[in-house]
Amino acid sequence: MDVAAYMVELGQQARAAARDVARSSTAVRNQALLATADLLDDSREELASANHKDLENGRANGLEEAMLDRLELTPARIDTMIEGLRQVASLPDPVGEITGMTYRPSGIQVGKMRVPLGVIGIIYESRPNVTVEAASLCLKSGNATILRGGSEAIHSNQAIAACLARGLVSAGLPETAVQVVSTTDRAAVGELITMPEYVDVIVPRGGKGLIERISRDARVPVIKHLDGVCHVYIDSHADPEKALKVAVNAKTQRYGTCNTMETLLVDEEIAADILPLLAQQFAEKGVELRGCDRTRQVLEGIDQATEQDWQAEYLAPILAVRVVEGLDGAIDHIARYSSQHTESIITENYTRARRFLTEVDSSSVMVNASTRFADGFEYGLGAEIGISTDKLHARGPVGLEGLTSQKYVVFGDGHIRT
Template identity: 75%
Template sequence: MQVQDYMQTLGRQARQAARTLARLTTEDKNRALHAIAQALEAASPQLLQANAKDLEQGRARGLEEALLDRLALTPARIEAMLEGLRQVASLPDPVGEITEMRYRPSGIQVGKMRVPLGVIGIIYESRPNVTVEAASLCLKSGNAAILRGGSEALHSNRAIAACIQQGLAQAGVNAHAVQVVETTDREAVGALIRMDTYVDVIVPRGGKGLIERITQEARVPVIKHLDGICHVYLDRDADAQKALAISLNAKTQRYGTCNTMETLLVHQQVAANLLPSIAQDLLAKGVELRACEVSLALLQGAHLPVIAATEEDWSTEYLGPILSIKVVDSLDDAIDHINTYSSQHTEAIVTENYTRARRFLTEVDSSSVMVNASTRFADGFEYGLGAEIGISTDKIHARGPVGLEGLTSQKYIVLGDGHIRQ
C-alpha cells in the first residue's frame, strides 16, 4: 500500500506540473534542457561513481555481459547524453502550432492547436541514457514525465535525477516536471499503468514480454512497439544492384535492431537470377539462410549451404544473423505474406516499376513502407524527427518512430465574435 501511495503522490504532482508545463515558452524549455546538460556535465564524476556501484552489484548478481554493457556509463556516453540534450533543445517546439484555421458558414473560425498529451509514464530497462533522453523529449514537448527505469540502474538513475532536478530548478521549471521512480518495488509499475486519472499515456521500452504484460494490465493507453519482423521484397522489375545492396544492408548493417530485415521475399521470375549472388554475400557475412521449398532447391542447386524454413520462421524476429527467404508468385502474394506475417513495422520493395511501387506503398499496412531503400532507415534520426522515444507498431495515435510530435495531440480552437448556434 505504501508503494501505491507513493505512486499516487508522483501522479498527482505530475498532473499539477503538466499544467504549468503547458504554459512554458520554447525558450523556458530550452533553457531547462541546457541547464540539465550543464548539471550532468558538472556531476560527471558522481555519475560514474554511482554507475560503478550499479555495475558492481550487477556483476555480483550475475547480470549478463550485454546487460552490463547497456548499464555502463563512460565519459563518452555521458558526452553523448549531453549532445542529445542539446539536440533536443535545437529541435522546433511542436507545442502551440495552429493549423487549418478556416471560417465556417456560421461565421466561426475553426482550427487545431497542437498541445502536450499531459503526463507520460515511461517504463524502460537498465539503461541510464534513456532516463536523460526520455526526460528531454517529454520536457520539450511540454509533458510531465514519470520515469521508471530498471532496478539495476537505480544508483545511476538517482544521480541523473538529481542533475535533472538541479537543471529544472535553475531554469525555474516545476520540480515535478520530471520525476524518477525511486523504488525498485515491482508494484510501482502496476500502479503507474493503472493511474488513468494522473497518467495520459505509457511508453514501455523493453523486451516483447514486458510490453505484452504492460499492455494487458494497463488502464492507461500504451504507445507500444512489440517486435520488428521486417521484409524486403525483390520485385520482378528489381534492379539487380539495388536488390543486392539493399538486401545486404537491411540484414547485416546491424543484426539486433528492430528495423533489420528478417524475411526476404523474391518474385519467382527473378529468383534464379538474383538469389544466388545475394545468398553468397550473406553467407560470406555469416548469415544463416532458411529457405522455402523453391528457394531451397534453387540455392542448393547452386551448391550453397542453406536449410529449410519452417512455418514458424515466417513469424520469427531473429535479432541475429539468420534470414528466412521465400519465393512468391506475384506482388499480391508478397503483400499477402507481409500483411499476414509482418509485425507492421517496416517493409521495402525493390522495383523499377511505377505501378507496383505505388501499390506496395498503398497496400502494405505497416508503420513504414519503402521503395528502393533499406529498412534500416526506419528511425527517428533518419526521418528527421531529431530523436525518438520509441517506434510504434500501433495503429491509433502515432505509427512508426515517435518523436516530439508523437508526444502531442491536437485540440480544436474556435474563434468567434459573439457567435451563437442557431
C-alpha cells in the same frame, strides 16, 4: 513503504506540474534542458560513483556481461547524454502550433492547436541514459514525466534525476515535472500503468516480454511496438544491382535493430537468377539462410524454413527466404506474417510500386530503399522516443509530435448557434 500511495503522490505531483510545463514558454523549457546538460557535465564524478555502486551490485547479483555493459555510464556515454540534451533544446517546439484556421459559414473561425499530452510514464530497462533521453523529449514537448528504470540502475538514475531536478528548478519549472521512481519495488510499475487519472500515456522501452506485460495490464494507452519482422520483396522488375545492395544492407548493416530485414521475399520469375548472387553476398557476411522449398531448389544445402521462421524476429545473422508468386504473393505473405513495422519493395515498375505502397499496411512502406532507414533521425524528426506499430495516435518513428495531441480552437465575436 506503501507503493500504491507513493505512486499516487507522484501522479498527483506530475498532474499538477504538467499544467506548469504546458504553459511554460519554449525558452524556459530549453533553458531547463541546457542547464541539465551543464549539470551533468559538472557531476561526472557523482554520476561515476553512483554508476559504480550499480555495477558492483550487478556483479554481486550475477548480472550477465551484456547487461553490465548496458548499465555502464562511460565518459563517452555521458558525453552523448549531454549532447542529446543540447540537440533536443535546439529542435523546434511542437507545442502551440495552430493549423487549418478557416472561417465557417456561421462566421466562427476554427483551427487546431498542438498541445502536450499531459503526463507521460516511461518504463525501461537497464540503460540509465534513457532517463535523460526520454525526459528531455517529454519536457521539450511540454509534458510532465514519471520514469521507472530498471532496479539495477537505481543509483545511476537517481544521480541523473538530481541533475534534472536542479535543471528544472534553475529554469523556474517545478522539479516534479520529471520524477524518477525511487523504489525498486516491482509493484510501482503495476500502479503507474493503471492510473489514467494521473498518467495520459505509457511508453515502454525494452524487450518484448516487458512490453507485452505492460500492454496486457495497462489501463492507460501505450505507445509501443512489439516486433520488427521486416520484409524486403524483390520484384521481377527490380534492378538487380539495387536489389542486392538494399537486401544486403537491410539485413547486415546492423543485426540487433527492429528495422532489420528478417524475411526476404523473391518473385518466382527471377528467383533462379538472383538467389545465387544474394546467397554469395550473405555467405560473405556470415548470414545463415533458411528457405522455402522453392528457394532450396535454387540454393541447395540451406536449411528448410519452418512456420516459426516466417514469424521470427531473429535479431541475428539469420535470414528467412521465400519465393513468392509475384506481387500478390508478396503482399499476402506480408499481410500474414509482418509485424507491420517496415516493408520495402525493390522494383522499377511504377504500378507495382504504387500497389505495394497502397496495399501494404505497415508503419513504414518503402520503394527501393533499405528498411534500416525506418528511424526518427533518418526521417527528420530530430529525435525518437520509439517506434509505434499501432495505428492509433502515433505510427512509425515517434518524435516530439508523437508526444503531443491537438485541440480545436474557435474564435468568435459573440457568435451563437441558431
